[in-house]
Amino acid sequence: MAETPLLSVRNLKVEFPTRRATLTAIDGISFDLKKGEVLGVVGESGAGKSITGSAIIGLLEPPGRISGGEILLGGERIDNLSQTAMRKVRGKRIGMIFQDPLTSLNPLFTIGEQITETIMTHLPVSEAEARKRAVSLLEEVGIPAAAERLDAYPHQFSGGMRQRVVIALALCAEPELVIADEPTTALDVSVQAQIIGLLKRICKDHGASVMLITHDMGVIAETCDRVAVMYSGRIAEIGPVRDVVKNPHHPYTVGLMGAIPTLVGELDRLTQIPGSMPRLDAIPKGCPFNPRCAHVFDRCRAERPDPIDVGTSRVACWLVEEGRNDRASKVEQA
Amino acid sequence: MLAFSIRRLFQALLVMIVVALIAFTLFRFVGDPVNQMVGVETTPEQREALRERLGLNDAVIVQFARFILNAAQFDFGTSYQFKQPVAEMIGKRLPATLELSVVSAIFAVLVGIPMGVYTGLNRDSFLSKVFLSASLVGISLPTFFIGILLIFIFSVNLQWLPSFGRGEVVQIGWWSTGLLTWSGIKALVLPAITLGLFQMTLIMRLVRSEMLEVIRTDYIKFARARGLPNRTVNYRHALKNTLVPVITITGLQLGTIIAFAIITETVFQWPGMGLLFLQSVQNVDIPIMAAYLMLIAFLFVLINFVVDLLYFYVDPRLRTERAIK
Structure with a gap:
């Protein structure tokens, strides 16, 4: 146990106080995620998979809140950071990919605008430099004629292509951890395998660890190093x-x-x-x-x-x- | 886009012709115009001569064509009451109404949008609740009452601002503006607020409910997950997505503001078209009423056209012709 895990979740609890009672969505879960590792999180709908992801990136929807335990990224606690400090972790150190690529991108901005604004938020580069990086990222995720497509709007892309853009966006500031919340659920079966393959390859190339949330055991078996099985806000079983x-x-x-x-x-x-x-x-x-x-x-x-x-x-x-x-x-x- | 513009232009023309027909029918059916123009002692022969001279004995369709042709050249005949060309009278008063309307619309937008964004983002804050309660007052109080209230506070008690008139105006060509003199601007404040208050609260409530909707969407969550600063997320990503309905309502409201500035103009003795219109109604001065009708219809059509073009500017999904395949 010489190496500090990249992500360490210790006895995490998440509560949703409602008018009637306080609901415990996550009840004391603990797991580690090593550098470069791909951890799968499976479970039925409502098992708390997505809530775990949101809690780690600090985007629990109110009134949800972390009521116990701690989350450590690279050995430092991130669950008690201020809003501003946490904002600098998001995107920069933890990237996130959501379920539905059709709604993840803002329809009113070109994908180039969305990628460059993210790059320029986190890295000290000029706009021209950011655009260059955006083009190479889009090429990396397999978007043909990337330089031209930079000025296209999300609605001009297919679902699979949009999820590629979303992956590029999540990775554009070189995060150490990528949380992918059901990244292929909304996609055609025929492109699911492509996207999962792409996600795994590109995260490996960029040295990012992945937390892959899904309810598809097949995807887990193919992609992950370790898997956590969640049930009712607890981890039932976790292992290789x-x-x-x-x-x-x-x-x-x-x-x-x-x-x-x-x-x-x-x-x-x-x-x-x-x-x-x-x-x-x-x-x-x-x-x-x-x-x-x-x-x-x-x-x-x-x-x-x-x-x-x-x-x-x-x-x-x-x-x-x-x-x-x-x-x-x-x-x-x- | 061009095809769309041309299509809309045709629709606009159609609307204008229909309105012209209504305006024209006013002349035919609301009493005999000759009666309005001559005295009691005029002989039937003289009346008939006048009819002939005015072209009232021609076929209806010929008269309508003549009306449209004249209207297209801004000739709406002569006012019965003032014996002046209607176009000239309206031209003199149009600047006052337009300045008042545009300034109050700008006030409504510039104050309403930030308030809407704020109350949408901070639902439970004390200030939001104050804004919302105040907006309820703004929506439910009648305009004339707000005007009188403002006059009472700022003109009578505090004596900061004038209670009537336009102040000094400067003539630029045929346009008289009150925006270039200090007294003109001071005179504009109270009526502009009175006229714009309702629209402001409307815009605020609209932006608020749109914001509440938009901040729940995936792309806003994703924008936050990318670590973008709050200001960028709220004012760039979220606000832009609320704009389409806001533009629609603001456009329609601008038309309404211009058309119904009458009450505000009456309260503040503002020398605009509303006041003129009221006088013309009292005196059954049909040429003025017809011209006013045409003018308002034209402004509505124009504003709607601009609103449609703004949609294209705001929402790229509507620019289908330029889609890359």
């Missing part, structure tokens, strides 16, 4: 992609892997996890997954499991902790 995919420990992860459609084998029905994720105002006591878990026992309903090391992974599950896991995997295979 190979281990989590091949040898999942948490029943929820087991269920997720079972829900990936395959072309091999004679399975004619997809496996499902019964039930749905609890609402934020009705998270059950103990392990939040317990109402849907096939292997639930008394302790799951009473106490909340904390993540423990299992091999290369960390898993929050009483089954694993009490060594009952064999039964679980056996049942799953049967």
Whole structure:
């Protein structure tokens, strides 16, 4: 443990105070992200993936707020920075890519204007220099005739091309970390793979770490070094992609892997996890997954499991902790 | 863009011809113009001679064509009451009304937009609530009351500003302006505020609700995620996206301001067209009313045309012809 991780999230809690009650969207999650690493974050809608991303970049929508824990970037805390100081982190040290490229770009400004203004906000360069950088960035993300397209407006690009522009924008000040929040969900299936490939390659070239938020296990398996599985604002399991995919420990992860459609084998029905994720105002006591878990026992309903090391992974599950896991995997295979 | 302009120009022409028809019908149906012009002791022969001279015995369509031809040359006949050419009378009073209207529109925009942006961004601040409550007053109080209130405070009590008239004016060609003298500017303040207050509150509320909408969009979130300074995000990225509806409303309101400056002009004894129009209504002075109708219609058409062109300037998505494939 000689190297300080690039990003370190320690026991992070995010709350949304509402008139009725305070909802806890993120309940004590911890993870590290090493330099150059690609971390995938998966989970169902509402598991808290995007909120985690917004909390890290300091753009939680009010009334949401960080109510506990800390976020360290390169060893320094960034969760308690002032608005102005945090603004200089955004774009410069952490780049962000949003889900829908069709709405991420301001329709009234040319893409050249949007890229150069971002470059000039963060780097001490002249406008001509910024334009030059913009052109080379656009070429890098694979936009043909980049110099001419600089003066085009977003509506003159296709969805895939716009997401390329968004990637160029997120990377234009050479950030150390890129948070990509479902970068391909809104795109055609045919361009999804291209964009993911591009994102991975370009971040590697620029030496940026990536936090890839998605609900597509396929994308995670192909792209990421490590993966965190989130459920109800907590991390159920986190570890190297190979281990989590091949040898999942948490029943929820087991269920997720079972829900990936395959072309091999004679399975004619997809496996499902019964039930749905609890609402934020009705998270059950103990392990939040317990109402849907096939292997639930008394302790799951009473106490909340904390993540423990299992091999290369960390898993929050009483089954694993009490060594009952064999039964679980056996049942799953049967 | 050119095709669009030409199309709009044709539409504008059509609108003007329809308005001309209405103005023309005024002459035909609101009493006999000859009755308005001659005394009681005029003989039927004299009346008939006058009819012939005025062309009132020609076919209706010929009369209408003549009316349009004359109107196109700014000839609206002679006022019944003042026995002066109508065009000349309006020309004398037009500058006063236009100056008042434009200044009050500028006041409404320059004050309304920043207030709208502020209240949109700081929804819960104390000042926002003050602005919003004050705007409610601005919207609900009738113009004449605001005018009288302002006169009472600033002219009667404080004696800072004059309560009526235009002050000294300077003649530039046929245009008389009050903007070049100190007393002219002072005289303009109260009526301009009175006339513009309603539009100001309207613009403020419009900008506010548009801002609330726009700051929730993805591109604003993305702009913040790129680390752009707040000022850039709010005033460059967000405000520009609120402008299309604001331009529409401001344009329409400018037309309304000009057309309905009447009340403000009456309260402040402003020597503009509104006052002239009121007098012409009292005296059934149809040529003036017809000319006024045509002029206002023309201004509306002109403003709408400019507004349409501004859309193109603001929103690149409308410039489809220039799309790169």
